[in-house]
Amino acid sequence: MENKIEIKDIKLSFGTKEVLKGVTMQIPKNSVVALIGPSGCGKSTLLRSINRMHDLNPDVKITGDILLDGESILQSKKDPTEIRRKVGMVFQRPNPFPKSIYNNIAYGLKINELDKKVDVKQAVQSALEDCYLWDELGDNLKRSALEMSGGQQQRLCIARAIAINPEVILMDEPCSALDPISTAKIEELILRLKKDYTIIIVTHNMQQAIRTADYTGFMYLGELVEYGTTQQIFENPKEELTKRYVEGNFG
């Protein structure tokens, strides 16, 4: 299968603290890849290097490379905003802007000057439809996004990300602040979005990885211990460490 993203020997440190110790992995196109592992293993750090969010932190040193469709996104002088347009991100806590529901989604279109190319109204509607929000919200899009429930806010953040038509969506524990019903809706959404996007999801919830991911990578202390199909990782792990983690006997 065609690889959307290739991560090549990524080493990353915050100051003197080494967080990623050489991670290499391939992300196939139109698949869902889950990253699992105990807190502090570096999975979120790895995720955030794929859309260059570490650029903000001057203490971060990073070596190796990440290719998006064969093109380097780390080492090149490429503008990070261009990469982030192609690689969207959904954060751990829903972070809608203090604007209306409509403007939350229109924002990305305006910032990327897509509002001149597409019908913004139409784009907002289809993003909301894709995230099962259109029917729930009806025509009340002038409401503040902050008045929505947590689960709706997170789906709005996903809608906001897909409205600008990215190729990859990164999700950093997108359900950790949500109740089970909202979580189920987001998982359903992930499975549906797979058709059009490549999705990488960091999760603490192993059931979530099993339910949503085609491939799963287990990380521990800054290393990718094992990476394979979700079925293989959970049913037939090759590494002792992976086995203990997925069986819940870690320690």
Added chain:
Amino acid sequence: MSVISKNITSFIGLRFLGLCTIVVLAFILLVLIDIIWKGAGTLSWDFIFTVPRKGMTEGGIYPALVGTTMVTVITAIFSIPVGVATAVYLNEYASDNMFTKILRASIRNLAGVPSIIYGLFGVALFVEALRLGNSVVSSGLTLGLMTLPYIITATEEALRSVPHSHREGALALGATKWEAIKTIILPSAIAGITTGAILGVSRAAGETAPILFTGVTFYLRFPPDTLDSEFMALPYHLYILSTQHHAIEQVRPLAYGTALVLILLIVVLNIIAFIIRNKYAKELVK
């Protein structure tokens, strides 16, 4: 401690806090009532729109009102953009090192510098070195310098209260840093910035010391018509009427009237701040 003695302690504590609040409120009310009581009789359109006459024993405060307004406008035009820009730079761009820490501490300390020092500095810099003379513009800029630390600190606080996740959200959608600041962070912080700015500027409007050597004058028959002319100002006029006048008893009502106008002016500024806050708060969700 037993439950009963805990309850007693909490009862006494609450009463004490309540008492402190009442004392503070009482003093504020006392001052306000005193000024309104003694000043309201003087207040009239004539008082506001005529010039002082007969050695300031009759007539109004028109030149002083216009002078204070002009100086305050200069103060705002200078200090708000410069202060907000400085705060944006310090909070969003400057790296957090020893230098910026010292810079921040210095800015906070500047807020505590006595206003008379700003007055002297204004003489040296604006009146003498920059040859702006004793003028509206010299005084406005001097007051602007005095207001800057307030505006910078208030703006920085407002910017800091914008959640980091909003910045990340904007950047993750492909916004540049400046776009994120312009479209998400500043609009979210605008209520705090506006309040801080107007409070800072309205405090400057009531200051006497910084304008004392930089342009305010004892008596003029006309309001200033250019920015390089000397001017009368409400706080200084009040000072003259209450302490320096040859017939203090006779002009006492005029002094109270002036004080009332000055307070009203500041109340109006604060109401404007309140309206702007609400307007932005509503606009933000549209």
